[in-house]
Amino acid sequence: MPSAIAPQEEHPALIRVRDLHCGYPGRPVLQSISFDVGPGELVGVLGPNGSGKTTLVLALSGVIPIERGSIDVMGAPIDSQKAKERARRMAVVSQEADVKFPFSCEEVVRMGRYPHRGRWRGNAFRDEERVNWAMDAMDARPLAERLITAVSGGERQRVMMARALAQETPILLLDESTSAMDIHRKLEVFRTLDALSREKGLTVLTVLHDLNLAALFCRRILLLRDGRVAADGPPERVFTREILEDVYRSKVLVREIEEIGRRQVVFLP
Amino acid sequence: MTGAGAGPTAPGRGPAGGGSLRLWLALLAAVALLTFATSGIGPFGISYESILRVWLSPFFQGAASGVGDSERYIVVHIRLARACLALMAGASLGLAGAVYQGVLLNPLADPFTLGISAGGALGASLAILFGWGGMHFAGMSGLPVAAFAGSMGALYLVYMLGRVDGKVHSTTLVLAGIMVSTFLSAWISLLKSLHEDSVSTIVFWIMGSLSGKGWLHALLIAPYLLAGSATILAYARELDCMSLGEVQAMQLGVDVPRIRLTLLVAASLITAAAVAVSGVIGFIGLVVPHIVRLCIGPGHRRLLPLSLLLGGVLLLISDTLARSILPGGQELPVGVLTAILGGPFFCHLLLRRKKNIQL
Numbered sequence: 001m002p003s004a005i006a007p008q009e010e011h012p013a014l015i016r017v018r019d020l021h022c023g024y025p026g027r028p029v030l031q032s033i034s035f036d037v038g039p040g041e042l043v044g045v046l047g048p049n050g051s052g053k054t055t056l057v058l059a060l061s062g063v064i065p066i067e068r069g070s071i072d073v074m075g076a077p078i079d080s081q082k083a084k085e086r087a088r089r090m091a092v093v094s095q096e097a098d099v100k101f102p103f104s105c106e107e108v109v110r111m112g113r114y115p116h117r118g119r120w121r122g123n124a125f126r127d128e129e130r131v132n133w134a135m136d137a138m139d140a141r142p143l144a145e146r147l148i149t150a151v152s153g154g155e156r157q158r159v160m161m162a163r164a165l166a167q168e169t170p171i172l173l174l175d176e177s178t179s180a181m182d183i184h185r186k187l188e189v190f191r192t193l194d195a196l197s198r199e200k201g202l203t204v205l206t207v208l209h210d211l212n213l214a215a216l217f218c219r220r221i222l223l224l225r226d227g228r229v230a231a232d233g234p235p236e237r238v239f240t241r242e243i244l245e246d247v248y249r250s251k252v253l254v255r256e257i258e259e260i261g262r263r264q265v266v267f268l269p
Numbered sequence: 270m271t272g273a274g275a276g277p278t279a280p281g282r283g284p285a286g287g288g289s290l291r292l293w294l295a296l297l298a299a300v301a302l303l304t305f306a307t308s309g310i311g312p313f314g315i316s317y318e319s320i321l322r323v324w325l326s327p328f329f330q331g332a333a334s335g336v337g338d339s340e341r342y343i344v345v346h347i348r349l350a351r352a353c354l355a356l357m358a359g360a361s362l363g364l365a366g367a368v369y370q371g372v373l374l375n376p377l378a379d380p381f382t383l384g385i386s387a388g389g390a391l392g393a394s395l396a397i398l399f400g401w402g403g404m405h406f407a408g409m410s411g412l413p414v415a416a417f418a419g420s421m422g423a424l425y426l427v428y429m430l431g432r433v434d435g436k437v438h439s440t441t442l443v444l445a446g447i448m449v450s451t452f453l454s455a456w457i458s459l460l461k462s463l464h465e466d467s468v469s470t471i472v473f474w475i476m477g478s479l480s481g482k483g484w485l486h487a488l489l490i491a492p493y494l495l496a497g498s499a500t501i502l503a504y505a506r507e508l509d510c511m512s513l514g515e516v517q518a519m520q521l522g523v524d525v526p527r528i529r530l531t532l533l534v535a536a537s538l539i540t541a542a543a544v545a546v547s548g549v550i551g552f553i554g555l556v557v558p559h560i561v562r563l564c565i566g567p568g569h570r571r572l573l574p575l576s577l578l579l580g581g582v583l584l585l586i587s588d589t590l591a592r593s594i595l596p597g598g599q600e601l602p603v604g605v606l607t608a609i610l611g612g613p614f615f616c617h618l619l620l621r622r623k624k625n626i627q628l
Contacts, residue, residue, distance in 0.1 A: 087522025
């Protein structure tokens with residue numbers, strides 16, 4: 001197993017994963033994962049089904065316990081941080097998305113302010129400002145009054161993304177958070193994420209299935225296979241015929257699109 | 270409850286929630302008025318003027334001068350005491366229902382369907398059987414404590430039975446609750462039959478009644494209701510976040526395991542307190558949160574206090590009906606009435622599967 005090359009040595013790592021083993025009772029998933037993520041990176045986590053992408057997100061967000069190894073987020077081990085403290089550092093959009101009660105979409109976005117509030121009061125002005133900003137960033141304003149239980153899957157994902165942005169964290173973890181969106185929405189969301197990571201230093205780690213979307217926006221790809229890191233690096237190093245055919249076990253064509261200077265991948269029938 | 274013009278999308282919700290002080294004062298005044306109105310109903314006819322005089326007598330000396338002693342006794346120690354007890358027991362059940370539905374993410378959950386009430390009733394009847402019902406333990410009765418132990422036991426049983434592969438499934442949970450409820454009710458019947466042949470007391474525990482209860486009982490449950498509801502109301506925000514599901518709530522910074530346990534214990538505590546004095550009264554806890562949600566939406570900062578209020582109001586109305594509806598002057602157990610009214614509502618929820626209340 002080639003150990004991951006720490007890509008941005010000049011920055012202190014925001015997320016630092018070392019020899020991570022974890023999974024579910026009787027079913028180990030991640031085996032010896034190590035990587036660092038620095039500030040302002042936009043990392044795509046890819047890999048076939050069952051390779052451990054979602055498990056990695058759950059482990060990074062402290063939902064499932066670590067069996068061996070360590071995860072440090074902003075210098076502190078993830079399992080020593082209080083839930084609220086963790087949620088001020090890292091916002092997560094998970095796949096589990098159905099909301100049980102008919103909250104309006106704006107109320108759901110507002111929930112993103114939870115970690116910033118004390119039991120009885122918080123900074124209402126700051127909350128309002130950030131909620132409005134997040135709704136605009138995800139173009140969720142037209143959905144504000146609609147019920148979260150009555151909007152489409154893609155619209156709900158937009159609301160959940162806005163909720164995560166309202167959380168005002170330096171790190172954003174996304175798990176297939178744009179999967180149900182139209183292609184133009186997906187592109188808009190990724191353009192926004194790209195701008196936020198470049199201009200505001202937001203660190204984004206996103207699980208994706210779409211290799212070509214990843215190739216357009218992610219500046220680094222973490223490719224998983226069977227709970228291990230199969231490749232880690234910029235798209236031009238990871239998206240090669242050899243690596244992809246090995247990981248996805250099917251024939252691929254990899255083409256450099258000169259007009260945009262990016263690679264695109266076609267799986268052959 | 271606030272402005273009615275918010276359209277069909279998000280009915281009547283202000284931006285920040287919370288609700289204005291004036292609204293709450295108006296609601297409390299309405300509750301007082303309702304209590305006043307129900308105080309005039311009963312086999313012993315008392316004019317509203319006399320009731321008003323008695324009510325005002327603590328504030329104005331001599332206001333009750335023209336009212337007879339027996340009338341005064343009935344107004345204060347029977348009707349008002351019972352109304353307060355109905356308000357408190359109903360408030361407990363309504364609030365507990367809102368908590369169970371919010372924590373378990375299950376629209377069919379309530380103290381009755383989950384078997385919590387039956388557990389409390391079994392605990393209470395065991396306490397009475399062993400003679401722990403009187404006032405000891407430093408002025409506190411053992412009754413609510415025993416009822417609480419029974420409720421927690423039932424909750425544990427239902428939770429264990431309702432879990433399939435480590436996941437709690439809504440319908441399984443309610444099935445488990447109904448099974449546990451039936452099973453425990455059978456034990457109550459058996460205990461009572463073995464101990465004394467008074468069938469009426471069995472009916473009291475299983476069908477619930479406030480008959481013959483007074484200030485003593487109201488004082489008995491007040492501290493539990495106060496402590497339990499103060500705890501619950503403090504976690505309104507967390508309950509909102511928990512509607513997103515366990516994983517998302519944890520990622521939002523909610524300490525889900527700890528808060529879930531705290532809330533379930535607090536809800537079971539107030540349920541047990543209500544059951545200890547009123548027996549098993551079904552459906553208040555189920556119906557009330559749904560009605561409130563329809564009116565003001567699911568935000569718990571308003572849902573919880575309004576469920577508390579509406580639960581009290583609903584039980585007060587039901588109890589007044591229960592003690593006055595039969596022409597012969599006998600009382601109907603109030604649980605019979607709530608079940609007759611609430612049963613169809615439960616079926617309606619079960620059959621509807623409306624988009625915004627998913628099973």
